[in-house]
Amino acid sequence: MDKPTLDSGAVYDICTATARPSGVCKALQGLKEIVVKAAAAYEVAAAQQAQHTLSHLKHQPDGEPAAKPAEAAKVAKAAKAAKGSLNEQLKKTYVNRMVGGAGRAVYDKLRGSCHGLCALCGHGAADTLDHQMPKDSFPLLSVVPVNLVPACSRCNHQKREQAPTYAGDQTLHPYFDGDVHDHLWLFARITGPPKPSVIFYVDPPADMPPTFAARARHHFAALDLSGLYNSQIGNELRSLGMSLAKHPLLPAELRGHLQETAEIKAAVEGRNSWKAALYRGLVDSTWYVDGGWEEPWK
Template sequence: MSARASWDICTGASRDTQNNEGLGSKLREAGKTAEIAAKTYRAAATESTLHTLKSSDFQISGISGQKVSSIVYESGMRGGAGRAIWEAVMDGRDVDLCPMCRHTEVSELDHVLPKKAFPALCVAPDNLVGICDYCNSKKSDITSEDASKVLLHPHFESASKERWLAAEVIPGSIGALRYFVRSPSCWEDVFTDRVNNQFEFLDLATRYGSRSQNTLGGMRKVFTEQLKKNGPTGLRAFLKSLASSHHANDSNGWEAVAYDAWAENDDFCHGSFNGKTIPKTGANQLHMENYRITWLKDGCRHESAVCYSAAAAGDYAPLKRAEEGVSDVRIILDK
């Protein structure tokens, strides 16, 4: 479906009345403007330069952006003749998960560039993406002129060619994971910045971590049986097999990464997911969990929600110091 055809369908029922000064005709006649705007948009999206586009270049002459989006998108597309186009965008994807976060199911239609600020693109299919309610709410009408802050466009850009999502077991926990971006060396600096920005902006570390905890709760009995039957080596092989299976479906899926992280952690494979780690030769005996980690970020001091043993706190502090924007990391006794 071309942008011009979409515009014509969505404005076809717009009427001229005594009070609207020929508004219906003005909107239908703006089809050429919408067509040119869509071509400009596609060229920029293809070149990853959407941040250079100016709202002033995507207006419909003489009609406010709010009125255009209300009539053409809300009435003409969502509630009118263009409903089939709306549904085609929502249904025209390979998977049900939101392409922005790969975490939650698609439930809403988003305008990559806001419809009121860029009204000429309000029904352009290239500017419409089905995403989840969380990402849609978080994204809102935010735009940026900084290339490093622009979210990836699902229709034109992808980070899925290489593995970049990673996780590690938080020291002292019973399997809780800290997710992070491990950018491939082949990525350009701006693309790396964009992926990191999207990861942080959409709260993916927290959202993936929560999902992995739910998965661990459901699989704990299975892991326990594997450990009893086949020992740590057998459990590790089992976890690697699960990771491989999930990677085949999505190389950067949070679930595949979770199984990989658990498999790589010796304490986990020795039973720490049950709160009882099988002692290993040379294991550190500083096991009292009475230390917390504190750090500064965005001008505020934060504190870990859980307590760690001295050894675990010592292991975790360097990881926290390595996080972007974090400074003055301290290990303190819990009060």
């Protein structure tokens, strides 16, 4: 997924220009250079799969770690003008002036940048934006475009306010971790009687970079994608079973049909999409191909 080309400084200007009262507006605009520098640091770190190295931005500008004396005085003065915490005002900039204010056009553009789908699960409708580095801990990144990813409410809630503590301790970043899909790592195992079921799992290949392998596992677990995918397979398999009942195929023909479908799903939805994994699993299931498809799927 292509990263946004929106300029972080320009977006920040849009989202702070209408802040009220005037003291809050002035205090926020006075932080622009700090926000732009934080955005640049974030982009460098994300490109290197090293977001965990951004701890110096945590709770800034007026939180931990403690600012230098000269900077602390400047921050305290700005916070007073802003009638409270600058961190809270930065978070309000997202809530009040990006989601529901002057920056709404930016919000909508980012939200629709993955064809209207959640960039985290690839399935749900993108009805919100996820802060890859959470705004509660990293308020300077609240309206930085490359930190905002189109997401469904389920994934956004499931991910919560998690921030990485090491390179692999992070969900996959759609803008920077695209190379992870050069590798096949999502699989599905079909189990037969007495109760047919599908088990989705992550099994990174040996040549997959360790950081990507760890992130794929973390992404799958943190977002409970196994639960999400299993909630979707019923209709897919019932439809397939009804089609096969009307147009029966010999086992060898069925295996070829399933293989072709798996390749199409991989080409259209991604090789690590749940549908591509499902059909690959069906190809490998002798039980399913030899008649298991006739079993009722609940």
